[in-house]
Amino acid sequence: xxxxxxxxxxxxxxxxxxxxxxxxxxxxxxxxxxxxxxxxxxxxxxxxxxxxxxxxxxxxxxxxxxxxxxxxxxxxxxxxxxxxxxxxxxxxxxxxxxxxxxxxxxxxxxxxxxxxxxxxxxxxxxxxxxxxxxxxxxxxxxxxxxxxxxxxxxxxxxxxxxxxxxxxxxxxxxxxxxxxxxxxxxxxxxx
Amino acid sequence: xxxxxxxxxxxxxxxxxxxxxxxxxxxxxxxxxxxxxxxxxxxxxxxxxxxxxxxxxxxxxxxxxxxxxxxxxxxxxxxxxxxxxxxxxxxxxxxxxxxxxxxxxxxxxxxxxxxxxxxxxxxxxxxxxxxxxxxxxxxxxxxxxxxxxxxxxxxxxxxxxxxxxxxxxxxxxxxxxxxxxxxxxxxxxxxxxxxxxxxxxxxxxxxxxxxxxxxxxxxxxxxxxxxxxxxxxxxxxx
Numbered sequence: 001x002x003x004x005x006x007x008x009x010x011x012x013x014x015x016x017x018x019x020x021x022x023x024x025x026x027x028x029x030x031x032x033x034x035x036x037x038x039x040x041x042x043x044x045x046x047x048x049x050x051x052x053x054x055x056x057x058x059x060x061x062x063x064x065x066x067x068x069x070x071x072x073x074x075x076x077x078x079x080x081x082x083x084x085x086x087x088x089x090x091x092x093x094x095x096x097x098x099x100x101x102x103x104x105x106x107x108x109x110x111x112x113x114x115x116x117x118x119x120x121x122x123x124x125x126x127x128x129x130x131x132x133x134x135x136x137x138x139x140x141x142x143x144x145x146x147x148x149x150x151x152x153x154x155x156x157x158x159x160x161x162x163x164x165x166x167x168x169x170x171x172x173x174x175x176x177x178x179x180x181x182x183x184x185x186x187x188x189x190x191x
Numbered sequence: 192x193x194x195x196x197x198x199x200x201x202x203x204x205x206x207x208x209x210x211x212x213x214x215x216x217x218x219x220x221x222x223x224x225x226x227x228x229x230x231x232x233x234x235x236x237x238x239x240x241x242x243x244x245x246x247x248x249x250x251x252x253x254x255x256x257x258x259x260x261x262x263x264x265x266x267x268x269x270x271x272x273x274x275x276x277x278x279x280x281x282x283x284x285x286x287x288x289x290x291x292x293x294x295x296x297x298x299x300x301x302x303x304x305x306x307x308x309x310x311x312x313x314x315x316x317x318x319x320x321x322x323x324x325x326x327x328x329x330x331x332x333x334x335x336x337x338x339x340x341x342x343x344x345x346x347x348x349x350x351x352x353x354x355x356x357x358x359x360x361x362x363x364x365x366x367x368x369x370x371x372x373x374x375x376x377x378x379x380x381x382x383x384x385x386x387x388x389x390x391x392x393x394x395x396x397x398x399x400x401x402x403x404x405x406x407x408x409x410x411x412x413x414x415x416x417x418x419x420x421x422x423x424x425x426x427x428x429x
Contacts, residue, residue, distance in 0.1 A: 042246035065257045084238030095206040096387035122243035131239035182201040
């Protein structure tokens with residue numbers, strides 16, 4: 001099976017299956033958890049491995065599944081997709097790692113950021129849920145540079161400093177742009 | 192919550208806050224339900240983006256490790272239910288180590304009792320640590336349990352009763368962090384709180400302290416007074 005076929009299979013096998021599995025995981029069903037892992041590990045790895053390097057990504061992915069196991073009862077299908085809920089847990093774990101308060105001055109070091117690695121472009125996404133379609137419409141309303149900044153932050157976990165360096169702007173400008181773009185998204189999504 | 196707070200919540204969810212700001216928001220959300228709800232709302236707004244991230248097959252099968260950890264977790268939970276007995280053991284150890292600890296550690300001069308116990312760490316097994324926060328060796332007030340692997344902690348009052356019109360707030364204190372950082376209000380037992388914002392070595396070495404604050408916690412993110420209960424982590428075996 002190619003990864004492309006798998007991706008389509010997963011999103012098609014999609015929501016109701018994953019929601020059902022999470023409900024069973026909440027009841028302590030380990031077989032359901034094994035299925036959930038098998039169906040989603042490449043998807044969640046696609047989230048963490050773009051933010052963290054190898055070993056750190058592996059650790060974050062394992063942590064994410066342990067958290068999913070323990071918090072399955074918190075999943076509320078009314079508030080979003082099962083994959084989105086799981087991806088948020090995985091992504092938060094990865095972000096905590098890259099934004100950790102460290103002793104000494106590691107914070108001051110610029111983050112490795114390979115310019116040739118582009119962020120994922122959701123606008124090129126061929127299969128979209130209702131939620132993603134609405135978000136894409138709102139992203140299209142942002143200008144290209146501001147959208148690119150938001151996408152690098154989301155998909156690569158880029159810091160304000162890394163974005164400032166990449167786009168040749170002062171850090172406060174990046175912060176202002178990020179907040180303005182997020183406020184525009186909020187208005188556009190109408191919530 | 193101010194409009195600025197909602198944008199801080201947005202940046203928290205997006206991940207672009209600086210480490211210091213991120214840790215501060217993580218502590219504030221524990222005692223500010225509005226802020227917590229705002230962060231969740233932003234996570235929900237942004238979550239559909241994850242669908243567009245193409246899958247990457249993990250280079251190893253993580254299932255055996257995950258399975259081992261969820262089983263280990265069940266064992267650890269059973270262990271903490273016996274925390275009454277655990278405290279007795281800790282108190283005995285504490286008495287044994289106290290004299291040496293006070294001599295060894297200048298922190299003791301600042302704090303009511305600086306309890307520093309380091310034991311040889313076991314090479315394998317869950318990395319569980321406990322700190323008993325107390326005024327003196329005879330009156331344990333809070334129990335803080337840290338799981339280093341999960342980067343989480345739980346806290347419960349052992350004997351402490353919150354005085355009327357006040358809140359107890361827990362702080363992590365380490366010279367490497369600068370000023371004390373809030374870990375949230377601890378008027379009641381709380382479980383599974385994140386320590387992920389802090390470096391592992393800092394979590395292990397830090398002093399944990401509880402201060403009395405206005406209801407809901409310190410208004411400015413700084414301790415209002417001297418700690419009333421303090422302690423440091425000691426390892427508990429697997």
